[in-house]
Amino acid sequence: MKKIKTALISVSDKKNLKQLLNILTKNKVKLISSGGTYKEITNLNYKCLEISKFTGSKEILEGRVKTLHPKIHAGILNKRKNKKHIKDLRDHNFENIDLVIVNFYPFEETLKQTKRHENILEKIDIGGPTLVRAAAKNYNDVTVITSTENYSDLIDEIAKNKGSTSLDFRKKMARLAFSETAYYDSLISNYFNNISKTIFPKKKIINSNLIGKLRYGENPHQEAALYSTNKEFDINKIHGKPLSYNNFNDIFSALKISKSFPKNTGTVIVKHANPCGVSIKKKNIDSFKSALACDPISAFGGVVSCNYKMTKNLANELKKKFFEVIIANGFDKISLRILKKKKNLRLVDISKFHIKDFLNITSFGNNILAQTEDKIKVTKNSLKIVSKRKPSKKELDDMIFAFNTCKYVKSNAIVLASDKSTLGIGSGQPSRLDSCQIAVDKMKKFTKKNYKNEIVAASDAFFPFTDGIEKLIQAGVSAVIQPLGSINDKKIIKFANDTDTILVFSKTRHFRH
């Protein structure tokens, strides 16, 4: 137990001070402060000594140097039981500081408020982190509080221990303190990297805020949590059971796809992080029906992502089936009433969600692979028609749709499509030929409409041989889009021409693992 006799307070966030000052004063703690905090404390009618009076040094450089003083730091850093330290303090007529309450002005807020580099620099706190780090290092003797969220803990601790704090409490607060200073400097570091356009700095620090612990990870024996580099989370669950790790994984996969659609159109159904049906139609309800028709068996228990506002008609369709999660750009009142009847069904409103440009990170042990997002979407202009037979506008549009869908399917990926709807998706195979087979089997199994001569196929990477393309053509595919680059490209073009197939090369590959 350590009695608190003197406290140094310097807070950017001035809320909830009163209760804290109350208990400190009751326990006869001497308060030291400066600037805005000093004003706030005296305004609240508590007695407080100005830091400059405490140190005997004037605050200089417009406040840049006030606490960077031996009297302050010796007061914090001295080991109370060390004879040399006791002597040093006595010789210099210094006194102990037992409690340090400091919070920083959030650097994220600074970045939101101004783009002016000079103003941002000015906001970088030097004295504050030094006080916090010194107090945290010496937590054996000193209590450090770095967030208003811990005020009530401190109040309880002091009340319980009659003006003292326990070692456990101080150690926990020190742990939180170092996470604050690490977080603060990583924001500054990332800011400097951003403005100098350094994507891969020598030391990469990824800072994130706990959004929430999850019940478990991919499997029940794994612990898991969701973090965000933002403090707020813009994926809003408005109904149903808590979202699981696998739900989030599927939601993220689904959002990547549905956010790539034209505004307020298109539906995708995801299962095991892979799309099992994708469709873009003028009528949104048609896009759902088409996405479902692609593989209604896999869709069972899946995640439906609607890139538009949910309305009554679709809600009535959705309620007939079993899905785990339904995502939409908002839900109208009637649709909510319909869907909320399903107690467990998770409804997720993403009308406030914006996909952000951020590095793609995957870890293996202590290794991390970082890459920029796969952002390329092919358009008419980025394609090369290499077959004799030329595609119609519809075929070209369908090929572009199929190829852009490929991007989100785990490699090797084959997507069969017509009318901007998938008819068969072959995913996750080490052999491209097998992915063709799976896509074709799906189509044969579920496609009722006769798409004669209107089916296009997309491959996420080039066909190394003609066997894959042959399998597709045999199944009724009349147009194929694939990246160029195989040593057999010429053979493949010849094969397309021999079979009167449309062949289009893209310059982009879309591996996804």
Place this chain on the structure above:
Amino acid sequence: MKKIKTALISVSDKKNLKQLLNILTKNKVKLISSGGTYKEITNLNYKCLEISKFTGSKEILEGRVKTLHPKIHAGILNKRKNKKHIKDLRDHNFENIDLVIVNFYPFEETLKQTKRHENILEKIDIGGPTLVRAAAKNYNDVTVITSTENYSDLIDEIAKNKGSTSLDFRKKMARLAFSETAYYDSLISNYFNNISKTIFPKKKIINSNLIGKLRYGENPHQEAALYSTNKEFDINKIHGKPLSYNNFNDIFSALKISKSFPKNTGTVIVKHANPCGVSIKKKNIDSFKSALACDPISAFGGVVSCNYKMTKNLANELKKKFFEVIIANGFDKISLRILKKKKNLRLVDISKFHIKDFLNITSFGNNILAQTEDKIKVTKNSLKIVSKRKPSKKELDDMIFAFNTCKYVKSNAIVLASDKSTLGIGSGQPSRLDSCQIAVDKMKKFTKKNYKNEIVAASDAFFPFTDGIEKLIQAGVSAVIQPLGSINDKKIIKFANDTDTILVFSKTRHFRH
């Protein structure tokens, strides 16, 4: 351009100081230092003023407080063109400090050297990071150097600019400085989280060191890099073309599997981050042959991971096929000579590699999913035999092998096996039935040996209906292992008994996405 007149030097790493001191002295820079650095500078015969003499304040608390002094920090932090600042400095008789050279004792080293918490605490540097942060904030006027690696840059800069540094240079050094302080505090923060067993702290900071930029990411239009939380990288490429992003991704997938094998046994072949053949045999060369036999077409261009030392006989086998990467626990001389004949083939020595327990991280935009590794391996004791027919020891061993292999196959995963070798792997399907079909198709296509009544099947999650299991039995599977938990578990047991199939339940699920 800013002329350097006074430099403060405080370095833990004392190498390469001489050249630097030489140019500073030539340019008449006044040097200030203390402790070990002061000794080193005077030993090297350069003139230097002790910090305590500069400040007029004695070093106290055994060195805990020496630079935390207004004279030092005003000297660093003052804006040279600000009239108030100029006046403050004049009034206090303070002087400018234009160059700050500080490096910290690496916290990683501290953690390696001692487990004693007190000693670790003592090593936390308070003064150093404050000097660095102050100098970096005021880079408009001050140069900050935080690594010996930048000494030569500073020497060049000073030489080029006759004792001055440019704004660009100072800004770059400030960027590096903040990455050092962020990195340093994140190590401390993670240390505190580790000792308190906090896996998911409120603020999570992941710090990593750039191992190397990669030519590109999963696709040529994506930029990519490899990082490690360690400074050293223990995956050692000893021959062949540079490793690509996809190579690393495959290598990591392969190592997860091969490191789960019994010591110095077992081979796995990986393609597109999925295993396409896994085998554990007494003779290592047999394990390679069996792994290859599972799907020789997919294995083409894959990653072969040998959990043993490479020798001549296997090297002779390997050279007959096209692989991108061969991993082994070392390579003997003859095998190296054989394999190095293939110029492009990447040989990776992992004899120094140790898989570390670290959180599994995946990102989506600015969201991060973090989970503990899937570490459970089933054994005889964690299984429940639920069918009337009981497995032989061989069948049980094969089921355990197949189920543990499932863990590394993307979901839904079905693994067919016999003699501790995979015969068919169905992966990455949204429908479990489809994964069954793929596994069966693979087996039918490539298995030549007659395995009548000896084929086992594993499923990473429970069968929701009997259709999947039925497909497996029709293909010759005589024993099935799966997690329990379906509402149809009883029906599945009945189905197994009706078909005289062995059925074993595990309590563990192994989703992997």
